[in-house]
Amino acid sequence: MSQYDELIGLLNQKGFHAEFFENAASAKEAVLKLLSGAQSVGIGGSVTLNETGIFDAVVATGKEIYSQVLERQKENPDVKTIWRNAMNADVYLTSTNALTQQGDLINIDGNGNRAAAMFFGPDKVIVVCGVNKVTKGPHDAIARIKKEACPKNARRLGLDTPCAKTGKCEECTGQRMCNVTVRIQYPPKGKDIHILLINENLGY
Numbered sequence: 001m002s003q004y005d006e007l008i009g010l011l012n013q014k015g016f017h018a019e020f021f022e023n024a025a026s027a028k029e030a031v032l033k034l035l036s037g038a039q040s041v042g043i044g045g046s047v048t049l050n051e052t053g054i055f056d057a058v059v060a061t062g063k064e065i066y067s068q069v070l071e072r073q074k075e076n077p078d079v080k081t082i083w084r085n086a087m088n089a090d091v092y093l094t095s096t097n098a099l100t101q102q103g104d105l106i107n108i109d110g111n112g113n114r115a116a117a118m119f120f121g122p123d124k125v126i127v128v129c130g131v132n133k134v135t136k137g138p139h140d141a142i143a144r145i146k147k148e149a150c151p152k153n154a155r156r157l158g159l160d161t162p163c164a165k166t167g168k169c170e171e172c173t174g175q176r177m178c179n180v181t182v183r184i185q186y187p188p189k190g191k192d193i194h195i196l197l198i199n200e201n202l203g204y
């Protein structure tokens with residue numbers, strides 16, 4: 001029994017495939033199992049996937065990987081092609097910016113590729129999320145993302161946004177990283193969205 005039983009139950013009732021894991025190691029095993037039949041995997045940029053070791057473990061499987069993180073390590077990266085290929089992979093693997101107690105996945109993207117892949121990309125999506133990202137409702141989720149995730153992500157990615165400098169959202173209008181906000185309330189038809197909630201603080 002955990003305090004997240006109700007949320008897991010609600011997510012499954014809504015048609016997601018949700019499971020609770022006590023630690024990242026057991027979630028990693030579950031991800032690898034879910035990927036066993038896949039030949040190609042699109043991976044969204046995610047600190048959670050790095051911290052859990054899931055990113056490295058998936059890359060080590062030798063499957064075809066579409067990841068902008070890997071692409072950017074090349075001399076002449078073609079990130080747009082990677083985003084498009086990830087949309088057509090067998091599985092899309094990502095974290096989420098927030099998971100609400102109402103059973104919604106909330107994400108804010110700069111380019112929209114990750115959010116789009118979650119609802120209009122591969123038929124199978126795996127979402128890995130630490131309990132620190134659980135919020136009450138969508139408004140709290142957006143507030144949390146702008147307070148916790150955006151400033152840290154902007155710094156991590158070397159973006160020239162006001163939040164990278166001040167550590168808080170300034171509701172900027174220029175080169176912002178918050179261009180697309182997506183709320184997935186129920187899995188779109190024909191889509192298997194697996195949500196692996198881990199009892200650890202992961203990512204931001």
Ligand code: SF4
Nearest residue numbers: 150163169170177178
């Ligand atoms: S709106 Fe601008 S300042 Fe606010 S979190 Fe987004 S990028 Fe940062």
